[in-house]
Amino acid sequence: MEKKAPDTTPVVLMNFTHVYEQESFYKKEPHCWIDLTDLEGVNGYCDENAVKDIRERIARLSPYGLHFIDSGNYHYVSKFWTDRIREDFVLVLFDHHTDMQPSRFGELLSCGSWVKDVLDENPFVRKVVIIGADKHYLDHIDEAYRDRLVCFTTDSLGMEKNWRAFAQAHVRLPVFISIDKDVLSPKEEITDWDQGNMSLAMLEGILQILIRRHRILGIDICGECPELLGEGLEAVRVNDSVNEKLVNFLKDQIFMKHNRAVICRIEDPDFGCEERPEGRPAACRVFLKELPENGDGSRCKDKVFAMLMEEKLLEERGLAEGMTVVLDEDGTLAKILETEGL
Missing domain, CATH: 3.40.800.10 (Ureohydrolase domain)
Incomplete structure (x- = not known):
């Protein structure tokens, strides 16, 4: 167990x-x-x-x-x-x-x-x-x-x-x-x-x-x-x-x-003054806000945290700001429903 x-x-x-x-x-x-x-x-x-x-x-x-x-x-x-x-x-x-x-x-x-x-x-x-x-x-x-x-x-x-x-x-x-x-x-x-x-x-x-x-x-x-x-x-x-x-x-x-979160902001890849390293896919920084375990759409905390996700995968899954997501089995974000009013 x-x-x-x-x-x-x-x-x-x-x-x-x-x-x-x-x-x-x-x-x-x-x-x-x-x-x-x-x-x-x-x-x-x-x-x-x-x-x-x-x-x-x-x-x-x-x-x-x-x-x-x-x-x-x-x-x-x-x-x-x-x-x-x-x-x-x-x-x-x-x-x-x-x-x-x-x-x-x-x-x-x-x-x-x-x-x-x-x-x-x-x-x-x-x-x-x-x-x-x-x-x-x-x-x-x-x-x-x-x-x-x-x-x-x-x-x-x-x-x-x-x-x-x-x-x-x-x-x-x-x-x-x-x-x-x-x-x-x-x-x-x-x-x-x-x-x-x-x-x-x-x-x-x-x-x-x-x-x-x-x-x-x-x-x-x-x-x-x-x-x-x-x-x-x-x-x-x-x-x-x-x-x-x-x-x-x-x-x-x-x-x-173990929980759900809402996408509150997506930032485009930024490598500063350097070029993106060869062979490394472009990755966006996705900012997420926690949801309570019951997933009722209400905010549980005024806390935002971030993770990286490949830009191509974000586009393929249609992920955008305001959507409620959960971690998929491969450790990336997956859409489960849309949330208004964030």
Whole structure:
């Protein structure tokens, strides 16, 4: 049976370094605060006592939710969440690093080895898809694991002409998503690790496809920058802004997967000063307004969100402003009735 988290599921904040005390992105959302600042043996690796403590503190919370897990030094926490899933699934990792290296701390779980440990120990993980890792790190993955891995650099993803085909070919089971924000370009985000070159728009584009085509078991996000606390308020501001954008984006996508909305505006494709990339179809930005679940045409909230859809497909389906739509099976919009008075 499909597990669907209720709309009131809180954002879980795992506070190791006090960094979330400096941010505000979660304050408008139902949220659950887990204080881990008293723990020792947790920075970059996790000793046996800390493993026991962390597992106990998250025991009452579901892995089927959205978890913010502090700096990338604590990315190993993703293993604790995925260890509690009892069905076959695919782990989709957005990360500039593979986190597939042998631990530098003997048998201790670490932020650089946790994906390898998941593959070694979790029988329900059928495949790991690593997105955005640097080629240098990909080249150092042990050959013994490659039959259970699909890896893409940001550049190779940029050449993918059909995102839906990518998801269909490589992600055929429920999905747990783990995001380290060091996958993003330094122009978009500030972390305390070396970073990739993915744009936030590309990250959201891939997430959009995964959410619309697959059952999402849980999502965690790390990559805060505690090293700069007290010294770099700009880092705090940037991280807070990116986190807020991700929370809002994920809420919008999950809402649209289960509900109806009204098209309130369609904007033509705009590539600024650049030409449209070769092979990429023209896509319009479609602005949508939520409808209540009963679909009676009344407005439930004064909130508008957006998605991209191919211009050709909009024309073929006769979609226009004022129409009520729902997501089709392929993750695109389909008309169900016309609504007046918006």
